Amino acid sequence: MHFLKVYRRVLALLAPDRWVAIGLAFAALAIAGLSFLEPVLFGRVVDLLARSERIEPEALWTEAFALLALWAAVGLSSIGANVATALLSDRMAHRNRLTVMGGYFEHVLSLPLSFHGDTQSGRLMKVMLLGSDNLFAFWLSFFREHLVTFIAAAVLLPLTLIMNWRLGLLLVALVVLFAVVSAWVISKTHAAQSQVEALHTQLAGNAQDALSNVMVVQSFTRLGSEARLFRDIITQVLDRQFPVLNWWAVVSVLTRSAATLTVIAIFMLGTLLHLRGQATVGEIVSFMGFATLLIARLEGAVAFVSHLLLQTPALEQFFAVLDSRSSVPEKPDAASLGRVTGDVRFDQVAFAYPGGPRILDGIDFHAPPGRTVALVGQTGAGKSTAMALLQRLWDPVDGSITLDGHDLRDITLESLRRNIGVVFQEALLFNRSIRDNLVVGRPDATQEEIERACRMAEAHDFIAMKPQGYDTMVGERGSSLSGGQRQRLAIARALLKDPPVLILDEATSALDAATEARVQKALKALMAGRTTFIIAHRLSTVRDADEILVFEGGRVVERGGFAELVKLDGRFAELVRTQLSLAEST
Structure with missing residues (x-):
């Protein structure tokens, strides 16, 4: 019974x-x-x-x-x-x-x-x-x-x-x-x-x-x-x-x-x-x-x-x-990596949700340590899904993803995600103090290290002006802060974590031009010396990327530098022209 x-x-x-x-x-x-x-x-x-x-x-x-x-x-x-x-x-x-x-x-x-x-x-x-x-x-x-x-x-x-x-x-x-x-x-x-x-x-x-x-x-x-x-x-x-x-x-x-x-x-x-x-x-x-x-x-x-x-x-x-089980089970003998150099490789990666069609197919690229790779394309092209696979939120149905030569499926989830930092489009903050939000990725950080990260992220000055400084409560989802302040805190949080691999997921798309300029300065400090992946709709933000991957229909249809892709006059050049015409019309 x-x-x-x-x-x-x-x-x-x-x-x-x-x-x-x-x-x-x-x-x-x-x-x-x-x-x-x-x-x-x-x-x-x-x-x-x-x-x-x-x-x-x-x-x-x-x-x-x-x-x-x-x-x-x-x-x-x-x-x-x-x-x-x-x-x-x-x-x-x-x-x-x-x-x-x-x-x-x-x-x-x-x-x-x-x-x-x-x-x-x-x-x-x-x-x-x-x-x-x-x-x-x-x-x-x-x-x-x-x-x-x-x-x-x-x-x-x-x-x-x-x-x-x-x-x-x-x-x-x-x-x-x-x-x-x-x-x-x-x-x-x-x-x-x-x-x-x-x-x-x-x-x-x-x-x-x-x-x-x-x-x-x-x-x-x-x-x-x-x-x-x-x-x-x-x-x-x-x-x-x-x-x-x-x-x-x-x-x-x-x-x-x-x-x-x-x-x-x-x-x-x-x-x-x-x-x-x-x-x-x-x-x-x-x-x-x-x-x-x-x-x-x-x-x-x-x-x-x-x-x-x-x-x-x-x-x-x-x-x-x-009884719910993870879709990304960890192997009993999974290796726990220390700090990696940040060498990332996608080898003919394909992905489909259970019971659905493939939404990524044949994704193949190499990002050596310190390289900046931008992923661009229309909504639904597969950019965010590729980065979700890098964090092992899902496993590919075909091909492999490696970090410093280790297949992600052979690495403990904790050590993998410890080596990856993410700055999201919307800064996700706990209803706790500013300090508590900053140290989520590094609980043992000293006050000096916290303040240095906040200065690099252009966040220390506005924090110092708060009545309780770093002990100020941010409210639910950071409601007591402006969008730019929340985003600079997210960047400072990533800086404090100091990951060798960084993912910027539409990190500035929700900001106005003036705020975006301050945040871009903080992002440059964050990207220095790290393998960085930028997911962007605003193509002006990927101008300095070492390589741009153009996604369409779950595949990489073009790759190269900004000027090279514009000169190619293909899909990327069309996206650039579309954004320029929209900017002029507004």
Whole structure:
């Protein structure tokens, strides 16, 4: 059963704490045994009182005192075992919840951009928080309360057959009937609850999508539409949730009725057996105690199982993310490179997304250390895809890419990306201080090194003017800074990382002319002595490149220097003329 498979995996997550879990299981067995003894002792006391007239007073008091002393010892032991179980289960659940959250977070960060492009960040956060909370709730309640119930039903309930097999069979039959009804309800409601959880996830994703684009929502007067879409999903959640709740309401009523019906059934059968001399009054009282205890625990267990049913889809989503595998797996014996010289070679590289046509084919070029190579062409020609392959965000379907003679697939991802710096079209900044954003690629950088990188990037002066200087918070996505300031911080960040290979991905295309001039000066400082790849639409920015590769339809159709390609009067010259005519018309 899939339901059980999910929870076997939930318990398997406790492997690092297996000995604590095993200890809690033994404690639960002890608690179940002690709970079993209390009705037995109560029955013995009743039988003792029933035959008290036939026993000498001194012997009666001796036997009564022994039973009461044993009963007190059982009660105190049960209290101690419950306290120890509560403390250990609470700490184990808290500890493993945070461990699982940390593992999930690290795993998601390691997944390729293709995964994040298809999955909303709001959904991932919702899956992490809800999944870890459900894991915590299961571990805590299972080990602190309900494991005792399952042990009592599976191990101790059959022991009642030894006391009185007739009453024992009745009790077993009633418990089995109770379990069968609960299992039937679970099977009826599992699929419906999965739909509910999928809608909850959609709700979180839509909310995150709207909040992250609140400027668009307000500018295009989408407030009513977005709120209406949100309410529509809420309505769907309620329409699917209420039938599930109705089923569990029925089970709740049956559960509460079961306690009364079971006690009445045992009393009636016990009275009949007593009249036949097949059961003592003490045995009847003991079995009524067993019934009350078991039904009360089973009522809690049914509520627990119903909660498990409600949270199963959320756990399935949690495990689905954990089971997501990278499209660029790292070899077990991958080499960890130190600082490379920056020799890059594409050897007949081809690439296609899974199930799609080739969008790169026959890409072949060599960039020796320190060389500047520009990639130009229309949108969709394959420039950014080629540089994504260099960072090993994807693997080529044919050919190879090497760095200092090493195939990228034979290098650890960490050492590969440590040697590559990227300045994006949009400076991607954390909602942290300026200093924290600068040192993401080099956490051990000194203040002197940070300031030197910022001076080279033309960023130190505007940072010094901020109220808290380098400790100034930049806001979400750097909202407190201008576009030029954000871009100069991105350049300073790359300078501080000091990578031998640099990728400039449309690094100045979003800037005005005055800001671009300052940023270009910073870029020249950054490019010095590095193997640099420039992805550009503005052809004026690639005039000084050592080699220009013209992409079209996923192939390199022309290559050479700026003047050489203009003189060739081919595709590049046509692009230059188009941009010049557009500039003149504006």
